[in-house]
Amino acid sequence: MANLKEVRNRITSVNSTMQITSAMKMVSAAKLKRAQDAVTQMRPFSEKLSEVLSNLTSSLDSSEGVYGPRGEVKNVLLIPVTSNRGLCGGFNAQVVKATNLLISGKYAGKNVKVFGIGKKVSDVMSKAGMTITDGSLPENANHIFDDLSYTNVEIIAQQVMDSYVAGQFDEIVLVYNTFKNAATQVVVKEQFLPVVAPESKDSSSSVDYIFEPNKEDILDVIVPKSLKTQIFKAVLDSFAGEQGARMTAMHQATDNASDLLKDLKLTYNKARQTAITTEILEIVSGAEAMNA
Numbered sequence: 001m002a003n004l005k006e007v008r009n010r011i012t013s014v015n016s017t018m019q020i021t022s023a024m025k026m027v028s029a030a031k032l033k034r035a036q037d038a039v040t041q042m043r044p045f046s047e048k049l050s051e052v053l054s055n056l057t058s059s060l061d062s063s064e065g066v067y068g069p070r071g072e073v074k075n076v077l078l079i080p081v082t083s084n085r086g087l088c089g090g091f092n093a094q095v096v097k098a099t100n101l102l103i104s105g106k107y108a109g110k111n112v113k114v115f116g117i118g119k120k121v122s123d124v125m126s127k128a129g130m131t132i133t134d135g136s137l138p139e140n141a142n143h144i145f146d147d148l149s150y151t152n153v154e155i156i157a158q159q160v161m162d163s164y165v166a167g168q169f170d171e172i173v174l175v176y177n178t179f180k181n182a183a184t185q186v187v188v189k190e191q192f193l194p195v196v197a198p199e200s201k202d203s204s205s206s207v208d209y210i211f212e213p214n215k216e217d218i219l220d221v222i223v224p225k226s227l228k229t230q231i232f233k234a235v236l237d238s239f240a241g242e243q244g245a246r247m248t249a250m251h252q253a254t255d256n257a258s259d260l261l262k263d264l265k266l267t268y269n270k271a272r273q274t275a276i277t278t279e280i281l282e283i284v285s286g287a288e289a290m291n292a
Contacts, residue, residue, distance in 0.1 A: 004275060007268040014264060018257035024087065025250035028243045032182060035240035039179055039233075046233045053195075053226045056211075056219050066165045067223050069194040075111045077169040078102060079160065079192065079231075080125075081176035081238040082118030084145050091177060091185060091245035092120040098187045099175050103130070113169075115160065117141045117235065137163055148239060150232050157228040164193045176234045177241040183248050185241035192230060195223055 080099045082092040099121065103112050114130040115137055116122035122140035125131050131139045141156045163169055172193040177185035211218050 004268065004271050007264060007271060011261065011264045011268060014257050014261050018254055018261065021250045021253040021257060025247055025254060028247035028250060032240065032243035032247055035236065035243050036179070039236045039240045042229075042233055042236055046229050049222070049226050049229055053222055056215055056222060067161070067193055067195045067227070069196060070167075070170055073110065073170040075169045075171075076107045076113070077160070077163070077172045078107075078112060078114045079172065079174050080114065080116055080118070080121045081174070081234055082116070082121040083238070083242040084119040084142055086120065087249060088242055088246035089249040091242055092118070094185075094187050095175055095177060096121055096124050098189060099125070102173065102175070102189065115140070117144060117156075118238070136166075136168055144235060145239065148235065150228075153232045153235055154228050157231040158224075160231070161193070161224065161227055169193075174231070174234050176238045177245075178237045179240040179244065182244035185245055188234075188237075190230075190234070192227065195227075 078099055080095050082095050086092065099114065112130065113132050114121075114125040115132060116125050117140065119140075119142045122131070122142055126139065133139065137159055138156075144152055144156065160172060164172055171191070174188070174190045174192050176188055176190075178188045180186055
């Protein structure tokens with residue numbers, strides 16, 4: 001009977017877990033819809049802004065601007081974007097892995113610092129001693145997800161841009177999960193600064209725009225706006241991907257709990273039947289012994 005009690009306790013525990021994972025799946029599904037709408041609305045603006053910027057930089061010497069390249073790259077800032085919470089499969093792990101590969105691979109031997117957006121990557125990089133501790137930038141920007149808006153992201157983006165203008169870094173790279181669909185997120189390593197002209201002209205850069213008052217003045221406005229939009233889009237993509245990954249993970253967890261529950265109920269019924277059969281045999285044996 002002790003075995004029956006243990007199985008009953010496990011059934012109760014798994015049933016409670018299944019209710020939690022099912023509820024988390026529904027919450028993530030609701031958040032995913034809003035996040036997906038925000039990304040869908042943001043992408044056309046971001047793409048058009050990048051198109052205009054490509055047209056401008058293709059005809060101007062971008063190295064003359066404050067956001068242009070400076071020659072040899074010695075100091076690098078990586079900006080990985082993850083979530084503040086877990087239970088979303090390998091969503092956070094793949095960003096951390098991509099960040100570590102950049103540190104040990106492409107930027108090996110260089111002075112690399114990490115400015116994390118999201119508690120999961122910030123904790124890992126802080127333990128590894130890769131975060132910024134000199135006060136020039138915050139150690140992380142985890143609070144962004146508490147109130148995800150362009151205004152809050154713009155403040156962080158401006159601080160990062162100011163650190164580049166001040167000469168603290170020679171190259172800044174974004175690492176984040178771009179949202180493809182609810183079940184698929186693709187890790188992207190995207191150069192944030194310096195701003196460079198496209199290597200080859202495509203159909204977007206060959207469009208004949210008319211600029212007023214002139215390209216140089218517009219570039220001074222477009223570049224900061226484009227950079228802030230780039231970070232905002234990365235954060236939105238990551239947030240949508242997080243909800244999709246969590247919804248998928250909780251869906252799988254619910255299915256696994258349901259399968260485990262079926263197995264446990266089968267085990268319980270077998271054990272109960274065995275116990276009943278044993279008791280009947282004991283009663284029959286006792287009755288036969290008394291009649292003998």
